[in-house]
Amino acid sequence: MSASPQFEVLATGYGLIEGPRVDRENRLYFSDARNGGVYCRAPSGEIETLVPKRRGVGGITLHAAGGIVVSGRNICHVKDGESRILFGREDIPGFNDLLTDAEGRILVGAIRSHSFWTGDPHVPGELFRVDAEGEATVLYEDVGMSNGIGRSPDGRRLYHSDSARNHVLVHDVAEDGSCANRRVFAQPERGTPDGLAVDEEGCVWIAIYGGGCVMRFAPDGSLDRRHAVPAKIVTSLCFGGPLRRDLYVVTADNTTDPALGGTIFRTQVDVPGLPVELARI
Numbered sequence: 001m002s003a004s005p006q007f008e009v010l011a012t013g014y015g016l017i018e019g020p021r022v023d024r025e026n027r028l029y030f031s032d033a034r035n036g037g038v039y040c041r042a043p044s045g046e047i048e049t050l051v052p053k054r055r056g057v058g059g060i061t062l063h064a065a066g067g068i069v070v071s072g073r074n075i076c077h078v079k080d081g082e083s084r085i086l087f088g089r090e091d092i093p094g095f096n097d098l099l100t101d102a103e104g105r106i107l108v109g110a111i112r113s114h115s116f117w118t119g120d121p122h123v124p125g126e127l128f129r130v131d132a133e134g135e136a137t138v139l140y141e142d143v144g145m146s147n148g149i150g151r152s153p154d155g156r157r158l159y160h161s162d163s164a165r166n167h168v169l170v171h172d173v174a175e176d177g178s179c180a181n182r183r184v185f186a187q188p189e190r191g192t193p194d195g196l197a198v199d200e201e202g203c204v205w206i207a208i209y210g211g212g213c214v215m216r217f218a219p220d221g222s223l224d225r226r227h228a229v230p231a232k233i234v235t236s237l238c239f240g241g242p243l244r245r246d247l248y249v250v251t252a253d254n255t256t257d258p259a260l261g262g263t264i265f266r267t268q269v270d271v272p273g274l275p276v277e278l279a280r281i
Contacts, residue, residue: 005227007249007265011041014262016233017250018195019060019070019097021276022240029068030250030264031057038070038078041264051078058147059098059108064278071095075108075130077279086281087130095128097161097195097236099149101177104280106130107139109146109160122164129177132281139179140171148196148236150204152219153274159185159204161193168193168206168217186217195236195250199271207234207249214249230256231263239273247273 015034022028028041029050038051038060051057051070059071067079074088075095086106098108110125124144128136144164151158151173158179160169170185186193186204191211198204202219212232216224231251240246247269254260 005267005269007230007267009260010045010248010264010266011047012254012260012263016235016252017262017264018058018236020195020236020238020248020250020264021060021062021068022238022246022248023062026240026242028240028248028264029060029062031060031070032262033057034252034262038068056094058096059149061098061100061106061276062278064104064280069098069106069279071098071108075106084133086133087128087136092125096146097148099151100277100279101129101151102155102277104277105177106279106281107149107158109143109149111146124164127160127179130281137177139177140182143169147194148206150196150198151274152198153200153202159196159198161196161206163192163194163209166192168196168204184221186215186221186223188215191234194234195238197238197273199239199269199273201271203271205237205247205273207237209233209235212255214247227267229265230254231265238276239269244272244275245269 014032018033019031026043031038036053036055040048056072075086077084094111112123112125124142126141127139130136147161147163158171167187168185171179172181191208194207194209196206204217218224233252237249249265254263
């Protein structure tokens with residue numbers, strides 16, 4: 001295991017930060033899933049509110065036509081203060097982490113209950129592919145608590161955190177986009193897998209909720225490295241910067257000073273992250 005890097009603090013004072021995503025101008029988009037709101041941090045450090053009050057946003061991606069796509073009670077494209085609902089269903093109370101595929105379609109996990117947090121009987125959810133406005137395909141079912149989603153560099157594997165079962169799943173992706181051959185890719189020995197991102201070597205970086213760290217797993221599922229983070233509740237991560245070697249890590253706490261609350265950290269890594277496709281629906 002390599003030594004843990006130094007983390008720079010970029011912003012503090014939030015509840016539970018989720019959905020980090022960085023654009024080409026190195027602006028960081030993120031949400032406060034607990035307290036509400038979607039925000040954008042400029043490289044100068046200035047933070048703008050893009051979507052006030054919206055709670056439960058676990059995933060954010062950028063849209064080719066401008067603006068962002070966010071999860072929550074539905075999947076919504078927000079641009080210049082206007083919202084366009086891309087997908088939602090009355091029988092699904094919310095959607096969590098999301099990712100775009102090579103065609104710009106949106107892959108998103110459904111949250112059918114909050115029993116992971118409350119202890120009530122749990123209702124597993126599905127992974128949807130939103131193909132067009134109002135149109136979606138179920139790629140697979142039975143995900144206990146849907147969290148981070150990532151694709152391998154060749155697009156032939158899809159990784160998916162199931163936080164209720166404390167493991168990361170992997171499926172093989174066929175040319176038509178269908179998923180098969182489900183298996184467990186990785187299971188952290190402590191904490192719970194939350195958000196994830198994939199780098200150019202095909203290694204999977206996972207935020208470990210309750211574990212105080214991020215972990216990098218090799219493509220064969222073996223643990224490659226563990227980096228301690230100055231927080232216990234590490235919720236998500238993403239790559240950014242001109243070389244995509246900036247690793248942004250977001251949390252719901254700060255162990256250096258608990259009064260700081262949810263914190264955005266940044267550090268440098270040696271392998272660039274994969275670029276994330278723009279949404280095109």
